[in-house]
Amino acid sequence: MRLVPIRRPVLFLATLAMAATLCAEEKPQFQYFPISTVPDYPRSPEKHLAALVQRDGKTTINHFCVVGLRYDGGYTAWVYWKENNTITLWDPPADSDDPFTLLYSRRTLHLDKDVVPDEVDISLSNYMVHEEYVKGILGACETVGQKFVIRKQPQRKKQEKK
């Protein structure tokens, strides 16, 4: 047997390897919330966002929206960065004052390449999301999300040693 080009390995797995129905699992329930309502997150995340901007910012003015996401078994947050066209996972930090968890997040998704149209397109990827999911986050920005504008500060020139 030869493998034909397979776009969806799970579909392939489902149809070829057994007589199972696709995706019988129900979608997990989750809710969006403002991160200011959870003590784990800083009340004023500007400092954390500024650290991100200083490191990864490409423009002087940067627009962010932060939205919390409660899911079955826990909660997290997504940080949408308009200019970089990314969403960054911000898991609740142990120390709300410490920008580490945002700066060194384990997931930063680029909306131009890490988003597929439909849920089934994600197949075996461990990080990709689908359009509906992103739409949900961006929609929540307008309702419960907190918006910030962060200006990138000019880099200080290192003083030359005389």
Next chain:
Amino acid sequence: MTPGFRLKKLGTETIPETTVHIHKKVAVPATRTVYFQSDWEDIAITAPMLTVESAPVKQPKGYKGYVFQLDLTGLATGPTMLTVRPGPKAAAAIKGPKPCSMLKVTILPEIVLPDSNSDEGLIARVLLHEVRTPEYGDYAFEEASVAMNWARNVLDNRRFRRFDLFMFKRQPSLLDVAQKHTTFKDKHGKEHTLYQFEGLGTYPNVSAAEMKNVGACVALANDDSDPRQSRYADHVNAALGVAQAAKAQPDPSPHGLYAWLTAGYITPPGGSLIKYGTHGGLDFYTIDDAAFASKPLYGARQ
């Protein structure tokens, strides 16, 4: 004044600590700085396995006594003792037995990841990239350890058990598993490259930025001046233990674990993959009965 060691230079804030025995890891070849305060004008230092550079530190206004900055550099690994006694000038002014202060120092080897071209190096980096680190509020070392072991199960199962279900005709290498990707055009005609594991499509050619959290974990594990150091050292060492083990721990699920997804994502992998459990910020998936019972397509063993 009672002579004593400090981890911070005396500043305007008073550190009411008089501890003279401190266990502290020193990464070789990194230098660790401690401070010693006393009313001794000069000091004499004995420190096997260490080179110690000492210098008096400017004292804050109104502070009576002397503060010395001691930069310790480990020369070999193991436990040792730093002893500080009054120097010749100070000793001359002390009648009777001369006091001394001792500081226990443990010199540990620097924590490094295995070569990125090795299987161990790949696994260690994946584990550190994916599993929640001590920085997170709900971090528990035990949880992280379970997640690391389960992630190893996933990688091993895709490689050895049912590689046919993951688009391999023959047993793949670990690198094959890590780099696996497909390209397809979506309904809008846009072409996508779909990687099974984030950031690994071109491994080991991965930019530092893509795996920045891995580098940060290792740096913190070696940074003795950071209060988080020991938790990160435990975390990184746990990843190294899982990565370097000849065999994975027994798979907890009857059909085997075959995937993980960052907890909190709305989308389960779907198809025959069903959620088995959540640990360390990752949702793990096994395969259903039908997939498990299916005949391997290319001679993969179960």
